[in-house]
Structures are given as C-alpha cells and as structure tokens.
Amino acid sequence: MTLEREVARGTAAVTEVAEQVFATVAEVHAAALRPAAWNGTRAGRPVLGDDVRELLLRPGQLAVGLGLVVAPRPERGLPLRLEWWQVDPDGGRLRTLEPDLKPTSLGYYDYTATEWFDVPRRTGRRHVMGPYVDVHGTGRYLLTLTEPVVVDGEFVGVAGADVPVRRFETHLLRELGPLPAPVVLVNEEDRVVLSTSPRWLVGGLLPPDVLAAGPATDVPGVPWRLVPVDDRSLLSA
Amino acid sequence: MQLLSGDARRAVFAPLDDGALRSEAVVRRVGSAIALGLLGNGEQLPTETDLATMLNVSTMTLREALAELRKLGLVETRRGRGGGSFVRARDDVLGELADARLAELGTTDLRELGDVHGAVAAAAARLAATRASRTETARLREIVDRLAHADSVTGQRRTEGRYYIELAACAQSVRLTMQEMDLHLELGQLPWPPAHAPELLGVIVASHRAVVDAIEARDAGTARALTEGHIETRTLWSIELRLRAGQGGLVPRREVS
Numbered sequence: 001m002t003l004e005r006e007v008a009r010g011t012a013a014v015t016e017v018a019e020q021v022f023a024t025v026a027e028v029h030a031a032a033l034r035p036a037a038w039n040g041t042r043a044g045r046p047v048l049g050d051d052v053r054e055l056l057l058r059p060g061q062l063a064v065g066l067g068l069v070v071a072p073r074p075e076r077g078l079p080l081r082l083e084w085w086q087v088d089p090d091g092g093r094l095r096t097l098e099p100d101l102k103p104t105s106l107g108y109y110d111y112t113a114t115e116w117f118d119v120p121r122r123t124g125r126r127h128v129m130g131p132y133v134d135v136h137g138t139g140r141y142l143l144t145l146t147e148p149v150v151v152d153g154e155f156v157g158v159a160g161a162d163v164p165v166r167r168f169e170t171h172l173l174r175e176l177g178p179l180p181a182p183v184v185l186v187n188e189e190d191r192v193v194l195s196t197s198p199r200w201l202v203g204g205l206l207p208p209d210v211l212a213a214g215p216a217t218d219v220p221g222v223p224w225r226l227v228p229v230d231d232r233s234l235l236s237a
Numbered sequence: 238m239q240l241l242s243g244d245a246r247r248a249v250f251a252p253l254d255d256g257a258l259r260s261e262a263v264v265r266r267v268g269s270a271i272a273l274g275l276l277g278n279g280e281q282l283p284t285e286t287d288l289a290t291m292l293n294v295s296t297m298t299l300r301e302a303l304a305e306l307r308k309l310g311l312v313e314t315r316r317g318r319g320g321g322s323f324v325r326a327r328d329d330v331l332g333e334l335a336d337a338r339l340a341e342l343g344t345t346d347l348r349e350l351g352d353v354h355g356a357v358a359a360a361a362a363r364l365a366a367t368r369a370s371r372t373e374t375a376r377l378r379e380i381v382d383r384l385a386h387a388d389s390v391t392g393q394r395r396t397e398g399r400y401y402i403e404l405a406a407c408a409q410s411v412r413l414t415m416q417e418m419d420l421h422l423e424l425g426q427l428p429w430p431p432a433h434a435p436e437l438l439g440v441i442v443a444s445h446r447a448v449v450d451a452i453e454a455r456d457a458g459t460a461r462a463l464t465e466g467h468i469e470t471r472t473l474w475s476i477e478l479r480l481r482a483g484q485g486g487l488v489p490r491r492e493v494s
Contacts, residue, residue, distance in 0.1 A: 100275065102274065102277045102280075104274045104277065104392075104395065105273070105274035105275050105277060105395065106273035106274050106275055106394075106395045106398040106399060106402075106421065106425075107273075107274075107275050108274075108399075113376075115372070131409065132406070132409070133405075133406040133409060133410065133411050133414050135402060135403065135406045135414055139411065139414075139415070140411065141409075141411045189370040189371075189372075191368075191370065203368060203409030203410075204367065204368055204409070205367065205368055205370075
C-alpha cells in the first residue's frame with residue numbers, strides 16, 4: 001500500500017461524500033425550477049413544494065438542513081427570504097429556519113454577504129463553505145454546499161444543504177478506515193476540514209510549509225486538497 | 238411564532254434562572270433585546286402563553302412584566318383582530334432603564350461580568366489571530382469602521398456587539414460565540430459609556446482597530462492582551478459610573494449626548 005494509492009483512495013472518498021450531498025442539493029434545485037414555482041413569490045408564497053423537506057428524512061442523509069435562499073430584489077417586491085428546513089438536533093422533527101432579517105438588529109443574518117451565497121452568485125458555480133460558525137443562522141458548526149439557481153438567465157438565489165462538521169468527520173473517518181499515515185483535508189483558505197492527525201485541528205489554518213511539504217492533491221469536484229502530514233504521535237514523553 | 242431564530246432566539250428567550258424578582262428579570266431581558274435591536278420597533282411579541290413558556294415564568298409573572306413594559310412605554314398592546322403586544326424602541330427609556338439597572342448592581346457584580354467577558358473575548362481574539370481568514374479579518378475591520386460612524390447609542394451598541402460576536406466566530410468556536418451572545422444580552426442592560434462621555438467611542442474604536450491589526454499580523458499574544466486590557470478599562474468605566482450614581486446621580490444624559 002503506497003502513500004500515493006492511499007491519498008487517491010482518500011480523495012475519492014471525500015469526492016463521493018461531497019457528491020452525495022450535492023445530489024440532494026440538485027434535487028432542491030430541480031424543485032426550484034418546476035413550472036410556475038416562482039409565480040406566487042410576490043404574494044409571499046413559497047417556491048419549493050412541501051415534499052422537498054422530506055429529503056432530510058431519507059435514510060443515510062448527511063445533510064441536517066436544506067432549502068432555497070432567494071436573492072433579494074426590493075424593486076420587484078422580493079425581500080430577503082429563506083425557505084430552509086432543518087432537522088431539530090434534539091428530536092428529528094423538521095422545522096423551518098427563521099433567522100433575524102432586520103438590518104438594524106444585533107442578530108441580523110446578512111446572508112447576501114456570506115460566502116455560501118456570494119460565491120455561487122459571482123462565479124455561477126457550486127461552492128462548499130466551511131468549516132464555519134453559522135453565527136446568526138443555525139448557530140451550528142457547518143459545511144454548507146450551495147449552487148446557483150438561474151431562471152430565464154437571471155440569478156435568483158442558491159439551493160443548498162448544511163452538513164454538520166462533526167457528522168462529516170464521523171462519516172468520513174469510518175469510510176477511510178485505518179490509514180498508513182495521517183492526512184489533512186484543507187479548503188481554499190488552507191483551513192482544516194478534516195484531520196487524522198492530532199497536530200492539526202479542524203477549523204485551524206494549515207501553515208504554508210506543511211502544505212508545501214505534503215504534497216497536496218486536489219480533490220475532484222470540491223475546492224479542497226488532501227495533504228499527507230507528519231505521523232509522529234503526541235502520546236509519548 | 239416567527240420572531241427570531243438561531244443564537245439570538247436562544248439567548249433572548251432562554252429560561253430565566255436568576256431566582257427572585259422574576260418579572261423584573263423579564264423586563265430587563267426584553268429591554269436589552271430592544272436595545273440590541275433583536276426586537277425591532279413595531280415587532281410583535283409572542284403570545285403571553287408562548288412567552289411565559291419560553292422564559293419559564295408563570296403567566297402571572299409575565300403579565301406583571303408586560304404591565305411594567307407598557308408603563309415604561311417599551312411595549313404597546315392593541316386589542317382585537319391583528320392585536321397583541323408590540324415593541325416600541327425608545328432610546329430615552331432604554332437609557333433610564335440601563336441607569337436604573339446599574340444602580341442595583343454592586344461594583345463586584347460589574348467586575349465579575351468584566352472578568353468573564355475578558356476571559357471569553359481575549360481567548361477568542363487569540364484564537365482568531367491564528368484561525369481567521371483574510372475575508373473574516375476584512376469583515377471585522379468593516380464592522381469597526383461602521384462602529385466609528387454609527388450615530389445613535391443603539392446603533393453603536395449593536396455594531397459593537399456584532400464585533401465581539403464575529404470575533405468569536407473567527408475563532409471557529411460555537412461555544413465562544415454563544416457565550417458572547419449571552420454576555421451581550423447582559424451587557425446590553427447596562428449604560429453604554431459613550432452615552433455619558435461621547436469621546437469614549439473613539440477609545441473603543443481605536444482599541445478594536447488595534448486588535449484587528451494584530452489579528453491580521455497573526456500576532457496572537459498582542460490580540461489577546463489588547464482585548465483583555467480594553468475590557469478591563471470598560472469594567473472600570475462601568476464601576477466609575479456606578480460609584481458616581483451612588484454619590485448623587487449620573488451625569489444627565491442630555492447634557493453630554
């Protein structure tokens with residue numbers, strides 16, 4: 001078992017998990033493109049059908065939240081608006097996310113400025129944000145996967161899903177099984193997304209020299225890289 | 238109920254557990270939520286039953302609190318269809334409420350609050366210096382710029398609250414972020430020092446700018462020390478305001494602001 005082959009196995013596992021979540025995002029996206037979906041928005045009627053939330057209850061679902069976040073267009077009577085469902089952490093009941101959308105509030109959820117909204121809007125491409133603290137939204141530590149929704153050539157919002165960092169870690173560590181050497185998964189900010197080394201903690205930034213020494217391998221489909229790191233244990237004097 | 242969610246709802250409507258005088262505690266909690274804009278002007282409060290359940294107080298206690306809030310002019314109740322209790326954000330009343338709260342507290346209470354806030358915010362600043370991305374640092378800087386230009390007491394309070402909460406989020410810590418949110422609901426019950434001495438806003442802004450510079454330079458020790466030092470200063474300001482109040486009253490707000 002060479003390290004190279006293990007890194008390839010690792011990137012494949014990460015891609016698979018991401019694609020699995022993006023498949024759910026695609027279903028939300030498709031629901032937002034159904035005929036007449038947007039007809040009632042001016043009157044405040046939802047775009048997504050009630051069936052979309054059921055995706056959260058599907059066996060093996062990694063996402064704990066999903067939905068559509070609408071690009072505000074005040075001139076057309078489209079305010080800030082989310083159609084987002086989440087699984088209650090204590091119960092498994094589904095509830096809608098109703099964040100504070102008052103700009104004058106301490107708790108204002110200024111989502112148009114968030115990376116998960118802004119990157120798909122600017123680039124027209126899908127994006128993965130995190131790990132990050134979703135401060136004024138869900139209040140959880142998350143990875144958020146989003147893609148732009150375009151209707152008649154115009155960006156109208158993003159479809160997306162939230163995966164808790166802990167759930168992502170548990171799932172992927174199980175998929176990877178024992179590895180010959182520790183690896184660290186980093187995002188495009190060099191932030192650690194997953195680590196099998198106690199030296200590099202999830203949420204921290206991986207120093208450039210460690211990244212260069214890797215070497216880092218791109219993970220197909222997501223803006224992440226997998227980096228082999230030093231395998232000395234800390235459990236010795 | 239469609240009022241608040243996420244951290245804010247959790248914090249504002251967390252059950253009250255400070256024992257005696259629960260209706261006053263409800264008044265203070267709602268007062269600070271208005272001061273921080275978590276409850277906006279004209280916003281409808283949940284029904285009495287819902288609100289009592291969320292805060293874990295009896296309906297009787299809640300009614301007493303609502304009566305007091307009405308008397309203060311912070312809540313207005315309308316009857317009939319479309320009726321209910323609605324928020325009225327009034328800076329003058331909030332200022333008086335804050336001064337009254339300060340007068341109830343001992344200097345040791347203020348020191349304790351400052352000690353905890355110092356511990357939480359200084360730890361967040363240290364971690365943020367090692368973990369914040371460039372985008373996050375830029376956002377912190379933008380919040381401080383907005384603080385420098387905020388022209389109302391409530392605007393300044395909210396913007397500063399966002400600075401500390403964002404700092405904790407830059408530390409990549411849900412727990413520190415929640416702690417900051419809780420602390421701000423308590424700090425929001427106390428006078429805002431620049432309301433008594435406007436030039437202090439400049440001191441606050443300069444201190445936060447220096448912390449953001451340290452975070453950008455990845456200087457964790459400096460970010461931590463500056464944050465700790467500033468919160469110590471803030472605690473002393475509150476204590477001085479408290480002691481002055483004990484010796485014949487605070488400087489009247491309208492003379493200075």
